[in-house]
Amino acid sequence: MPIEFKGNHALFLDIVTVEEAETLLEWLQKKPTAKVNLADCVHLHPANLQVLMAAKPVIKAWPKDAGLRSWLESALLE
Amino acid sequence: MNPLLEQFLSEARDFLQGISEKLMELENAPGDAAMMNELFRLVHTLKGNSGLFDFPEMTRVLHAGEDLMDAVRNGRVAYSQLLADRLLDAMDFVGMLCDEVESDGVMGKTHGTDAARLGASLRELMQSDDGQAPDQASGQAPGKPGAPGAPDVATAAETKEPDPEASAQLPLAAIPEAARMEAYRRARAGDPLHWLVYTPSEQCFYQGDDPFFLVRQTPELLWGGIEARDPWSPLAELDAYACVLDFSLLTAAPRAALEEHYRYVADQIRLIPVARLALVLPQGDTNGGPVYDDFLSDALELLRAGDLDGLARNAGTMLELSNPDLWIASALRWLRLVLETEPETEPESPAVLDALLESLRTFEPPAWDGVGAVAAEGSTQRDDVATLSAEEAEALEAVVATQRTILSQTDNPDWLPGRIQSVAAALSGCLRVCGDSAALPGLDAATGDALEANSGAALLAWLDARFPAMAPVLAEAGAEHPSVSPQLPTESAPAPSEAPPAAAQATPAPEGESGGVKFGRRAEDAIAGPKSLKVDQTKIDRLMNLIGEMVVAKNGLPYLAGRAEDVFGVRELSRDIKGHYAVINRIAEEMQDAIMQVRMMPVSFVFQRFPRLVRDISRKLGKDVHLVMEGEDTEADKNIIEALGDPLVHIVRNSLDHGFESPEVRAAAGKPVAGTLTLRATQESDRVVIEIKDDGKGIDPDVIKHKAYTKGLIDEATLERISDQEAVNLVFAAGLSTAETVSDLSGRGVGMDVVRSAVEKVNGAMTLTSVLGQGTQLRLSVPLSMAVTNVMIVVSDDQSFGVPMDTVVETVRVPQSAIRTIKRSLATVLRGRIVPLKSINTLLGIQAQHKANADDELAVLVVRLGDETLGLLVDDFRETVDIILKPMTGVLASLSAYAGSALMGDGSVLMVLNVKEIL
Numbered sequence: 001m002p003i004e005f006k007g008n009h010a011l012f013l014d015i016v017t018v019e020e021a022e023t024l025l026e027w028l029q030k031k032p033t034a035k036v037n038l039a040d041c042v043h044l045h046p047a048n049l050q051v052l053m054a055a056k057p058v059i060k061a062w063p064k065d066a067g068l069r070s071w072l073e074s075a076l077l078e
Numbered sequence: 079m080n081p082l083l084e085q086f087l088s089e090a091r092d093f094l095q096g097i098s099e100k101l102m103e104l105e106n107a108p109g110d111a112a113m114m115n116e117l118f119r120l121v122h123t124l125k126g127n128s129g130l131f132d133f134p135e136m137t138r139v140l141h142a143g144e145d146l147m148d149a150v151r152n153g154r155v156a157y158s159q160l161l162a163d164r165l166l167d168a169m170d171f172v173g174m175l176c177d178e179v180e181s182d183g184v185m186g187k188t189h190g191t192d193a194a195r196l197g198a199s200l201r202e203l204m205q206s207d208d209g210q211a212p213d214q215a216s217g218q219a220p221g222k223p224g225a226p227g228a229p230d231v232a233t234a235a236e237t238k239e240p241d242p243e244a245s246a247q248l249p250l251a252a253i254p255e256a257a258r259m260e261a262y263r264r265a266r267a268g269d270p271l272h273w274l275v276y277t278p279s280e281q282c283f284y285q286g287d288d289p290f291f292l293v294r295q296t297p298e299l300l301w302g303g304i305e306a307r308d309p310w311s312p313l314a315e316l317d318a319y320a321c322v323l324d325f326s327l328l329t330a331a332p333r334a335a336l337e338e339h340y341r342y343v344a345d346q347i348r349l350i351p352v353a354r355l356a357l358v359l360p361q362g363d364t365n366g367g368p369v370y371d372d373f374l375s376d377a378l379e380l381l382r383a384g385d386l387d388g389l390a391r392n393a394g395t396m397l398e399l400s401n402p403d404l405w406i407a408s409a410l411r412w413l414r415l416v417l418e419t420e421p422e423t424e425p426e427s428p429a430v431l432d433a434l435l436e437s438l439r440t441f442e443p444p445a446w447d448g449v450g451a452v453a454a455e456g457s458t459q460r461d462d463v464a465t466l467s468a469e470e471a472e473a474l475e476a477v478v479a480t481q482r483t484i485l486s487q488t489d490n491p492d493w494l495p496g497r498i499q500s501v502a503a504a505l506s507g508c509l510r511v512c513g514d515s516a517a518l519p520g521l522d523a524a525t526g527d528a529l530e531a532n533s534g535a536a537l538l539a540w541l542d543a544r545f546p547a548m549a550p551v552l553a554e555a556g557a558e559h560p561s562v563s564p565q566l567p568t569e570s571a572p573a574p575s576e577a578p579p580a581a582a583q584a585t586p587a588p589e590g591e592s593g594g595v596k597f598g599r600r601a602e603d604a605i606a607g608p609k610s611l612k613v614d615q616t617k618i619d620r621l622m623n624l625i626g627e628m629v630v631a632k633n634g635l636p637y638l639a640g641r642a643e644d645v646f647g648v649r650e651l652s653r654d655i656k657g658h659y660a661v662i663n664r665i666a667e668e669m670q671d672a673i674m675q676v677r678m679m680p681v682s683f684v685f686q687r688f689p690r691l692v693r694d695i696s697r698k699l700g701k702d703v704h705l706v707m708e709g710e711d712t713e714a715d716k717n718i719i720e721a722l723g724d725p726l727v728h729i730v731r732n733s734l735d736h737g738f739e740s741p742e743v744r745a746a747a748g749k750p751v752a753g754t755l756t757l758r759a760t761q762e763s764d765r766v767v768i769e770i771k772d773d774g775k776g777i778d779p780d781v782i783k784h785k786a787y788t789k790g791l792i793d794e795a796t797l798e799r800i801s802d803q804e805a806v807n808l809v810f811a812a813g814l815s816t817a818e819t820v821s822d823l824s825g826r827g828v829g830m831d832v833v834r835s836a837v838e839k840v841n842g843a844m845t846l847t848s849v850l851g852q853g854t855q856l857r858l859s860v861p862l863s864m865a866v867t868n869v870m871i872v873v874s875d876d877q878s879f880g881v882p883m884d885t886v887v888e889t890v891r892v893p894q895s896a897i898r899t900i901k902r903s904l905a906t907v908l909r910g911r912i913v914p915l916k917s918i919n920t921l922l923g924i925q926a927q928h929k930a931n932a933d934d935e936l937a938v939l940v941v942r943l944g945d946e947t948l949g950l951l952v953d954d955f956r957e958t959v960d961i962i963l964k965p966m967t968g969v970l971a972s973l974s975a976y977a978g979s980a981l982m983g984d985g986s987v988l989m990v991l992n993v994k995e996i997l
Contacts, residue, residue, distance in 0.1 A: 018283060021318040029313050046290040046304075047283055047318045054310035067294065074252070074303035075323075 008034050009060070012041035021047035028055040037061045043068065049075060083179070086127055088610045090176050093124040094169050101162045108157040118147040124172075133185055134342045135193035136175050139168050142197035149204050161203055168196045190337040194344040248273050248350065251359050253328060255408060257301035258357040259415055261328055264300070265354035266419040269330035271300075275348040276325040276340070277307075283319045292343070293325045297335045302327035328352065355430065358416070358444055360409035360437065363401075377435055389431070390417045409438045477508055478545050485534035485541065498528045498537060505541070517544060615716070618676055625670050626962030632666050633959060634983030635659035674715065674863050681759040681766070682710035684723045688730060692755060695734045702741050702752040703734060709759035714766045715863035721840045722768065722860065725833040729770050729856055730755065732830070737774035737854055747851065749773065761862070768858040777848040779805035786811060806848050810834045838994075841867075841884070845945075867963045869980075869990055871956035872939055874918045875926040880961065880980065880990035881950075887942050889955050891935035906938070906949065913940065915949040921996045922975065929953045941993050948997065963990055 003020050004011040008031045010024070028034055028051060036052065038044075039061040053075055062069045100117040104110065125140035143165055149155040171192060179185050250258065250273075265271045274296070278289040293302055307322045329336060333349060340347045373396050380389040393413050400407040413434050437444040481501045491497075502525040509517050524540030635655055643652035685707050696703040738744075738753040745751050756771040779802040786792045786808045792800065800808075809830045830846075837844050842860035861884070869880035870889075890908065897906050897915060904915040915938065919926050928951050930936050938949040961980035966973060977992040 018288070018319075025313070025316060025318045043291060043294070045283075045288055046278075046321060046323050049290060049304065050306070050321070050323060051316065051318050053304075053306055053323075054316050055313050067299075070254075070257075071290070071294065071302050071304060075305070 009037060010034060010057070011037045012044060014040065014042050016041060016044035016048050018045040018047050021045065021051055024048055025051045025055075028052075028057060031057075034058070035060045038063045038072065040064070041068065052076060083131060084610075086131065087176055087180050089127065090124060090172070092612075093120050093127075094173050094176075096120050097124070097169050098166060101165055104157060105159065105162055111151065114147070114151045114157070118144070118151050121147050128172075133175065133179070135185065135189045135344075136172055138193050138345065139171055139196045139200075142200040143168050146200045146204055155204055158203075164196075164199050164203065168200060171196055188334060188338070190341040190344040197345060248352065248356070249326070250328075250352070250356055251361065252303060253301045253357075255361060255411070257328070258359070259411070261300045261330065261352075262354055262357045262415060263419060264298075264330040265352075265357075269298070270332055271352040271354065271357075272329050272331070272333065272336060273350040273352045274325075274327050274329060274336060274340075275350075276327075276343070277346050277348075278321045278323070278325075278343065279346060280320045280322065282321050282343075287343075289321065289323070289325060289343075292340070293327055295339070296327055296329055296331070297339055298329045298331035300328045300330055355444075358412050358430075358434065360405055360412055360444075362403050362405035362408045364405045371439075374435060374439055377438075378432075381431055381435065386417055386431075390414060393417070406438065409434065413438075474508055477504060478541070481505055482538065482541055485538040487534070490532070494532055494534070495529055498525060498534055501534070501537060502528075520544070613676075618673070621673055622677070623962075625666070625673055628666050629670065629960055629962060630981045630983065632659065632662050632983075633961075634985075635662065637982075637984040677716045677863070678713040679716045679719045680710060681712045681714065681719060681722075681768070683719050684726055685710050685757060685759070687723075687727070688757060691727065691730060692734065695731060696738075699734060699738075700740060701734065701738050703738055704752045704754050706754060706756045707758075708756070712759040712761050712766055713862075714860065718766070718840050718842075718860050718863065721836065722842075722858070725836045725858070726757075726768070726770070728830075728833050730757075733770065733772045733774065733854065737772045737776075739775050743775075762859070764862050765859050766862055768860070769855060770858075771853065771855045773853040776850040776853050777806050777809065777846075778850050779803075782806060782808050803847070806846060809846065810844075841882070867980075867990070868958055868960055869963075869988070870939070870958045871988065872918070872937075872950075872952040873954045873956060874922075874928070874952045875924045876953075877924075878956065878986070878988055879918070879952075880959075880988045881939060881941065881993060882977065882990065883958060885941045885943070885993045887940040887947055890938050890940060890949075891931065891933075892938050892949075894930055894934050894936060897936065904951070908940070908949075911947075913938075913947055913949045915951055916997060917951040918996075919951075943994060943997060950993075961988065961990070 002013050002016040003024060004013065005027055010027065034055070034057040036057045037060045041063045042065060049072070056076075059076060063072065097117060097120050100113055100120065104113055104117065107113065121140060121144045125137060125144050128136045128140055146155065146161070146165070150157055150161070155161070171189075175185055175189065253261075261271055276289060276293055278287065282289060290304075293299075296302070303326050305324045305326070307324055310316065331339075336347075336349060337344065373392060377389055377392055380386075380392065393410050397407060397410045397414065400410065413431065416430055416434060433444040481504055484497060484501055502521060506518060506521055509521065520540060521544075524537050527536035528534055636659060639652040639655040639659065642648050642655060688707065689705055692703055692705045733755055738755075739747070739749075741751045744753065754773050756769065758769045758771070760767050760769075783792070783797055783800060783805045786805075787794070787797045791808065791811050811831060834844050837858055837860065840860055842858055844859075845857045846854065847857075848854040868883040870883055870886055871878050871880055873879075892906050892908075897904055899905075904917070905912050906915055907913070917928060918924075919928065928936055931954075937952045937954055939952055939955070940947055940949050959982070961982075963978040963980055965971070965978045966976055970976075974995040975992055977990045980988045980990060982988050
């Protein structure tokens with residue numbers, strides 16, 4: 001699983017594909033206080049990104065990949 | 079190149095031809111709905127076909143064309159000349175792409191812009207009220223309409239300094255300072271900066287796209303940001319799979335690289351050149367203080383005094399004292415960067431610094447208007463001329479030289495004013511393309527003077543002043559192309575001898591002037607012809623007949639040689655004729671082979687209908703059948719392939735209808751529920767063998783026997799002694815159907831007998847084997863070609879007859895004493911086997927005895943008849959010959975004993991026996 005759900009923590013790993021978006025959305029709908037750890041994420045499909053942008057969970061850790069981090073910050077830091 | 083692509087290209091040309099024909103016809107009859115539909119269909123099909131390949135540019139243009147045609151045929155858009163023009167343009171573009179694919183095997187990657195522009199120009203016709211849309215879609219910077227004569231922004235963008243004001247409209251402030259500074263340095267180093275906005279279509283996730291991945295891979299990416307198109311809907315209603323993200327990014331890659339990277343989505347991106355100065359946006363807390371006033375006044379003084387080092391020192395000290403988060407600190411950092419990177423010689427540098435210092439005072443973003451003007455005056459000449467490509471520089475040089483020659487003419491004709499004006503127009507075009515608009519007033523003034531004086535001298539003087547280096551160059555003249563003038567960059571100058579003479583006529587940057595690239599090839603241009611040719615079959619048939627006649631005529635030569643020797647006694651001549659015959663024979667055979675190749679066709683031509691047929695029928699019957707096809711690329715003569723079509727369909731339908739059991743029965747019998755029908759084509763020497771095999775219930779010989787008996791096809795005695803294989807073969811007997819019930823698929827009296835005779839008509843043979851409960855196998859063997867038949871000539875009662883070689887097994891001579899009479903039939907023993915003998919004289923009703931040779935032996939031609947062999951008693955054997963078998967026509971057609979006739983080399987007619995019929 002590219003996303004590991006533990007309690008209200010979601011851990012993004014490696015490449016998060018388009019298939020995960022639905023699961024992620026459902027999970028976030030149930031967990032309004034969700035926290036997301038992107039540290040080990042290398043790439044995520046924009047469908048997932050949309051979900052994160054709409055749900056605005058707390059980002060616990062940004063990706064280690066500087067390029068990805070900069071992109072995500074532009075989208076998720078409002 | 080793979081065959082699919084080859085076929086696509088060949089068809090694409092037909093389609094393009096059809097499209098332009100239809101378009102032109104429509105010009106005469108714009109209201110013809112049927113023709114419009116036809117046109118739509120052509121464009122639609124071509125688009126669909128192009129989608130099979132990796133030609134996004136082609137597909138995009140065709141798609142736009144298709145949408146437009148759809149709008150026209152539904153009456154939403156009126157047909158117009160303009161529409162036809164644009165469609166023709168688009169089709170020329172597609173044709174050009176095809177040429178490119180054909181010659182290089184791949185499509186060039188530089189057509190993205192053209193494709194997008196053509197697509198946009200087509201779509202524009204659909205939404206003519208929204209005229210600005212195509213400009214944006216094609217990636218042109220907004221606010222720069224392509225005024226006539228002005229260089230096209232899309233093509234000239236890289237040669238021109240981007241407009242700082244236009245760049246100021248961009249949300250550059252969202253970019254972190256560090257990234258902007260990096261971009262600034264890159265721009266200073268000569269890299270083009272582009273702001274790219276990518277708006278993926280909402281459906282793109284469903285097409286497997288990952289726009290985020292695409293933007294992350296953008297070449298020379300400096301910064302990127304993601305924004306939602308609309309405010310987010312509540313989480314419960316969110317559709318994660320509708321893409322509503324916009325991507326914007328700053329890159330230092332050349333335009334061409336970006337266009338290539340985004341070529342699949344060229345209509346979803348906008349590219350805007352970014353001016354370096356627009357990046358200089360100080361940010362931060364504006365809490366300043368009077369402390370800075372002193373610094374400012376000092377700095378201004380230093381700047382005026384030209385002490386840039388001092389300014390840099392001061393700014394550095396000030397920066398160390400300031401909180402880095404302050405606006406002022408940010409402005410100072412920029413000041414330092416500008417000081418570092420701007421060369422002192424740069425005329426605009428002081429203005430830039432001035433503006434920065436001014437903004438330090440006002441806490442406003444620096445205003446670049448003044449700088450822009452300075453830049454335009456001071457630097458365009460250097461910058462823009464410097465960015466002309468080698469080709470452009472060369473063309474420019476050629477144009478200027480031509481104008482100079484015209485002006486230098488000392489004659490004073492009536493049309494001199496016109497001549498001066500035309501020179502002026504050409505020169506003003508040159509200046510525009512160079513971006514040297516500042517020089518235009520000077521040109522106008524010189525033109526005015528020249529017209530007034532009615533002499534080219536004034537203009538020539540201006541020209542010499544503007545392009546000084548050209549004068550001596552022209553004086554040196556001619557053969558050796560000079561290096562370019564000092565105003566043109568020497569580093570981009572072409573190697574002297576490379577300059578093509580045609581450049582003299584070329585206008586500089588031709589695509590820049592017209593505002594649109596034309597793909598039109600004039601009618602007189604040589605067009606790369608398609609490699610394949612569609613030929614009416616009658617023409618090939620005629621060729622085939624002619625070859626046939628040639629084979630016959632060729633066969634006359636040995637006869638001639640024989641006559642030369644026997645009748646006229648000229649042995650030498652006979653030998654010469656024979657030698658020549660060998661040559662002609664070889665050529666004729668090759669020609670025959672070549673034409674056969676033309677007529678060859680893969681079996682897939684008939685096979686391709688079966689997947690659909692099997693699917694439909696098996697569903698209808700509630701059976702589960704899996705079709706396996708092998709050897710579809712086996713080739714045979716077109717006539718043969720076509721003749722096989724109907725029999726094969728019939729066989730397959732039979733198999734499906736009463737060969738396969740229903741799934742329940744199969745399951746009960748322990749077979750896999752899904753039956754397997756195998757169609758296999760193979761080549762065996764000069765024959766094509768097609769096997770149709772099913773794993774159904776097979777044919778029950780007992781059932782067949784009894785059916786045949788009750789129908790009166792066999793008598794009781796036969797019923798008793800017939801073998802199972804023979805019984806199975808009874809399905810070929812006329813009037814027998816194995817189906818228990820008549821369905822709409824079979825059992826309508828079109829039995830296997832009809833199938834068999836259809837196969838035999840093309841000299842084919844058919845065998846059937848069946849194992850009860852395990853399935854049935856039909857084996858069709860047909861000749862590769864039916865054009866030339868190899869026959870053996872036999873003689874009986876001094877008459878010659880031909881027997882097709884494919885029925886001949888061997889020729890033997892049997893001693894009269896070895897021929898026995900069993901009851902009233904003759905027979906002999908050959909290699910331990912009893913071979914029944916028939917006399918050809920008896921069969922044909924010839925009243926003559928067979929002649930034996932000196933050793934009292936009779937000639938026996940052993941022929942194959944189905945699975946049996948049989949001996950034909952003849953008088954003598956002759957050679958085998960290739961003949962063109964002509965079927966019997968007219969009243970003779972009813973004589974089934976003969977397969978046909980053929981003309982022999984000596985002019986005689988050879989009757990070819992139909993061995994199956996006479997026995």
